[in-house]
Amino acid sequence: MSKGLAIIGIAEVPTKRDPERTRWDILLEVCMGAVRDAGIDKNEINAVISPNPMAQPEMQNDMALGKIPEVLGLKGCRDICITNAGGASNTNCLRLAQELIDCGQANFVLIPHTTVQSDIPPADLINFFATAPLDKQWEYPFGVSFNGSMGLITNRYMHETGATEAQMAAVTVALRAWAAKDPNSIFYGKPTTLADVLESRMISTPLKAKECNLLADGGGAMVVTSHEIAKTLGSGRHAYKLGHGTRFMSATPFVREDLFHRKAYRESSQDALKQAGLHIDDMNLRQIYGAYPYTQCSALEGYGVCKEGEGARVWADGRCGPGGDLPCTTMGDATGRGHTGSGVSMAFYIDTVRQIRGEAGERQINNCDNVIVTTSGGSVMNTCTTIFGSEAR
Amino acid sequence: MSGYKKPLPVIQPHSAEFWKGTKQGKLLIQNCDDCHSPMTYPRKFCSECWSTNLGWKESSGKGTIYSFSVTYEGVEPIFHDDLPIILAWIDLPEGVRMTTNIINCEPENVKIGMNVEVVFKPVTDEVTLHYFQPTD
Numbered sequence: 001m002s003k004g005l006a007i008i009g010i011a012e013v014p015t016k017r018d019p020e021r022t023r024w025d026i027l028l029e030v031c032m033g034a035v036r037d038a039g040i041d042k043n044e045i046n047a048v049i050s051p052n053p054m055a056q057p058e059m060q061n062d063m064a065l066g067k068i069p070e071v072l073g074l075k076g077c078r079d080i081c082i083t084n085a086g087g088a089s090n091t092n093c094l095r096l097a098q099e100l101i102d103c104g105q106a107n108f109v110l111i112p113h114t115t116v117q118s119d120i121p122p123a124d125l126i127n128f129f130a131t132a133p134l135d136k137q138w139e140y141p142f143g144v145s146f147n148g149s150m151g152l153i154t155n156r157y158m159h160e161t162g163a164t165e166a167q168m169a170a171v172t173v174a175l176r177a178w179a180a181k182d183p184n185s186i187f188y189g190k191p192t193t194l195a196d197v198l199e200s201r202m203i204s205t206p207l208k209a210k211e212c213n214l215l216a217d218g219g220g221a222m223v224v225t226s227h228e229i230a231k232t233l234g235s236g237r238h239a240y241k242l243g244h245g246t247r248f249m250s251a252t253p254f255v256r257e258d259l260f261h262r263k264a265y266r267e268s269s270q271d272a273l274k275q276a277g278l279h280i281d282d283m284n285l286r287q288i289y290g291a292y293p294y295t296q297c298s299a300l301e302g303y304g305v306c307k308e309g310e311g312a313r314v315w316a317d318g319r320c321g322p323g324g325d326l327p328c329t330t331m332g333d334a335t336g337r338g339h340t341g342s343g344v345s346m347a348f349y350i351d352t353v354r355q356i357r358g359e360a361g362e363r364q365i366n367n368c369d370n371v372i373v374t375t376s377g378g379s380v381m382n383t384c385t386t387i388f389g390s391e392a393r
Numbered sequence: 394m395s396g397y398k399k400p401l402p403v404i405q406p407h408s409a410e411f412w413k414g415t416k417q418g419k420l421l422i423q424n425c426d427d428c429h430s431p432m433t434y435p436r437k438f439c440s441e442c443w444s445t446n447l448g449w450k451e452s453s454g455k456g457t458i459y460s461f462s463v464t465y466e467g468v469e470p471i472f473h474d475d476l477p478i479i480l481a482w483i484d485l486p487e488g489v490r491m492t493t494n495i496i497n498c499e500p501e502n503v504k505i506g507m508n509v510e511v512v513f514k515p516v517t518d519e520v521t522l523h524y525f526q527p528t529d
Binding site: 123126127130135136137138139140141142143144145147148149151152153154155156159201202203204205206207212254255 | 399400401402403404405408433434459460461462463464465466467468469470472475478480481482490491492493494500505522
């Protein structure tokens with residue numbers, strides 16, 4: 001019988017581009033912040049499980065080979081590990097933490113992330129995002145970039161559903177409207193308009209500059225524990241993991257039958273909801289990490305929130321942004337937050353905790369008791385869906 | 394041709410036959426001789442049934458555009474002279490999809506569903522890449 005998992009401590013630095021801020025400086029700040037936020041002593045941390053810092057090999061070695069508990073002086077630490085499933089790495093950190101808690105080796109696990117991309121030459125970053133998740137034999141020789149790959153999927157999505165450029169642009173407008181209200185976003189205080197999105201530079205048709213991701217620096221950390229321990233801490237209102245489901249599709253998009261991930265969104269969410277004993281209509285907030293606007297649309301279709309092909313219209317009708325009746329992705333996704341490599345899913349989980357605690361400020365969803373979160377890695381190779389609730393069940 | 398600076402395909406032993414084919418002006422599709430599945434790209438064994446009994450069929454090289462995207466920026470400097478690059482996924486009647494570039498066509502004329510045919514371009518002494526162009 002699983003002891004369950006709850007996120008009881010969070011910390012974050014604002015996402016921005018600032019090469020003066022080092023990877024270790026960010027990392028130490030968020031580690032200390034999350035432990036203090038959890039209200040526990042540093043020596044109560046029994047393990048450190050970190051998402052792989054993508055495209056930063058030196059930091060990867062530091063984190064994989066045990067520097068974090070040493071520098072922090074975590075005297076109760078029994079083991080460390082990094083996980084790498086791209087953007088879904090943090091989901092795997094949560095799974096591994098739960099395993100350590102279930103087998104009695106940990107009461108508290110620290111999950112820290114750091115990324116600095118502003119000191120990496122742009123050409124190197126383009127190369128990383130083109131070669132890491134895509135195919136070096138069958139795609140890369142033809143000049144496929146990550147944006148190009150997502151452009152290919154988006155174009156087909158629009159062709160099949162009839163979604164217009166304005167409807168697709170409305171997704172970015174809504175994401176940026178959330179981000180504009182978030183002090184941790186690179187676009188804090190900077191909403192955008194339909195005209196601005198549509199008139200921004202064309203990158204890879206149909207994707208314009210504002211629909212693509214701004215690569216940025218950032219970091220966050222979480223402390224997790226069992227349901228029983230979480231209930232005794234603070235007010236007892238935390239983000240309790242209630243159910244989880246996951247589906248893999250393919251590494252490269254051109255071989256993917258479920259190109260818009262609807263089936264994967266549907267099946268992973270159904271598994272997660274069934275475990276939680278809840279229905280999709282019970283969710284107060286939908287947190288969708290897909291990094292490109294079409295995923296915000298197809299996830300709603302896969303979850304069964306709307307009919308197949310109508311996702312873009314739901315966004316364009318203003319239902320998913322601030323003030324809408326179907327709030328989605330209040331952290332703005334990578335489009336609104338800035339892309340911090342494997343840190344985007346960390347920001348999704350941290351935002352989920354804030355919403356459940358009632359600490360999301362201007363973005364707060366009323367009575368946010370149940371949240372569905374889907375993360376993905378690589379070129380949306382998988383859909384990892386988790387249900388969080390405000391109480392253990 | 395030794396001046397070619399762009400990335401070359403990372404060829405594996407089980408895909409060498411495909412690249413030998415492009416050099417000879419043939420688009421070869423790998424098929425499983427046991428379960429008859431076409432391989433989306435060449436494998437060491439069949440991804441459906443794990444049979445190693447694999448063979449090659451020459452494609453007609455004529456297909457249709459499943460999707461495309463015209464890239465105007467955001468590629469490495471080695472690709473800058475090629476911009477705009479028309480990326481495309483081509484569906485071939487043999488049951489496979491390929492990633493390629495559409496050439497000999499203005500970006501504004503590319504459409505999903507358009508009929509295209511393969512064009513081979515040697516880029517080094519060893520490697521010939523397969524591109525596609527509209528059929529008239």
